[in-house]
Amino acid sequence: MSDTPLGFDTLQIHAGSAPDPATGARQTPIYQSTAFAFRDADHAAKLFNLQEVGYIYSRLTNPTVAVLQERIATLEGGAGAVCCSSGHAAQIMALFPLMAPGRNVVASTRLYGGTLTQFSQTIKRFGWEAKFVDFDDTDAVAAAIDDDTRAVFCETIANPGGVVTDLDTISAVTKAAGVPLIVDNTTATPYLCRPFDHGASLVVHSTTKYLTGNGTVTGGCVVDSGTFDWSASDKFPSLSAPEPAYHGMKFHETFGALAFTFHGIAVGLRDLGMTMNPQAAHYTLMGIETLSLRMQRHVENAEEIANWLETDPRVESVGWAGLASSPYKDRVARICPKGAGALFTVALKGGYEACVKTVDGLKIFSHVANLGDARSLIIHPASTTHRQLTEDQQVAAGAAPNVVRLSIGIEDAADLIADLDQAMA
Structure with missing residues (x-):
């Protein structure tokens, strides 16, 4: 060296x-x-x-x-x-x-x-x-x-x-x-x-x-x-x-x-x-040998998908901190200057039922209890990873019943958007 x-x-x-x-x-x-x-x-x-x-x-x-x-x-x-x-x-x-x-x-x-x-x-x-x-x-x-x-x-x-x-x-x-x-x-x-x-x-x-x-x-x-x-x-x-x-x-x-x-x-x-x-x-x-390459693509895809979701009428809110509307936007520039990551939540206006139907309707996203995969993943925390918590604790943790968690992978962003679109429909 x-x-x-x-x-x-x-x-x-x-x-x-x-x-x-x-x-x-x-x-x-x-x-x-x-x-x-x-x-x-x-x-x-x-x-x-x-x-x-x-x-x-x-x-x-x-x-x-x-x-x-x-x-x-x-x-x-x-x-x-x-x-x-x-x-x-x-x-x-x-x-x-x-x-x-x-x-x-x-x-x-x-x-x-x-x-x-x-x-x-x-x-x-x-x-x-x-x-x-x-x-x-x-x-x-x-x-x-x-x-x-x-x-x-x-x-x-x-x-x-x-x-x-x-x-x-x-x-x-x-x-x-x-x-x-x-x-x-x-x-x-x-x-x-x-x-x-x-x-x-x-x-x-x-x-x-x-x-x-x-x-x-x-x-x-x-x-x-x-x-x-x-x-x-x-x-x-x-x-x-x-x-x-x-x-x-x-x-x-x-x-x-x-x-x-x-x-x-x-x-x-x-x-x-x-x-x-x-x-x-x-x-x-x-x-780890490809970590930087993957993280760049993860963040790029997350940005494109989060911005699309924020404008969708079926969506109540998007939790990606890199959005211009996020209260954490300034922190991203200081704490994570290369990007706000690729893990975030989406609150759906249809509530719990809309979350379940979206999860079940996806074809490219995998419904698994994991994150950080090269593949895009989705889960409904309130019924899985945060199931043991009270509803108040779920809300405090950012996992309310009307929320799904996305882990955006490194696939083609247009394909991921199309998959979310058809599942939410």
Whole structure:
């Protein structure tokens, strides 16, 4: 690699990888192995004692997964990354070193329905609490942070509504409070937004979505900016205090900017076991090679389709933040200058029934519980992804009963418009 900073398009192909030293293979091999041989007993001891970096067992580290981790961290501008089995796993992995019974996370009301359920229900079993706040109300976010808050969580481009979060403002609040800002960057990807440039401390991804881009495998990733001072207070003992499992070693003192990453592997993957398999990492690496090209087409198609929908008499409103009429238009220029993404909602005047009929009438759009595919996708959140929520919670999340969510693919935009037109008819 050159010492001159490389462009995004180059890094998405080359970061973290090199020809295989044993065979010369140019594509990253799939190291389909559970375990890796040690050179000798001393080598094994150093690996287990975190004195040397290497491969032990694929629950912890794997060479294929390691390339993906470095590539995503590089594209995000982070210090390190840990890949895992899904986006939901990544969220737990991100919170795990920070939380403890009685602690809370302040979270946006505009989140993916599965995240809302994970935060409002499942994490209670760990003794954790989530406090949901409208992140457009900065004062409310600041007021929700208390002595037991250990993180603030939001999405760059909210799923399903397409709302762009003002990361600059929210990060200022979290810095004043001395807690990390965790940003789910799944719907934006590092091509449209790098949350670390706007003050975030940690980034999570569902690599299942745009990073892979072809709907083949699930995966997740936690990326560390390397900039948060875990030792500035006693709030984060997992990172700042002696770790009994490693003879009293202090992760932040020992690993500095890579403290969170090393903890995620040495403790998180070791004990939670949310491992990404090497074949999934391989598929995602291949997907990332075309990320910028796909995202450009996703955004171009989204713009054309959103503008068409906004003028259609059967449509009540369109949630794409890039529209001239959107209240979030100014944020797009600042937070996502390359475009407002390709995920947004459409409210239909015919209500719930019109949504169901539209979904059932489409021929090119696929009715699936996924997003970020090269194919265009549609779902009715109120009856699926956000079904577990009350109607008030659905409305707050941007998933009211009269709303469908579109994930615009990279097909011909004219064909997609014709498909929507005939289905709504």
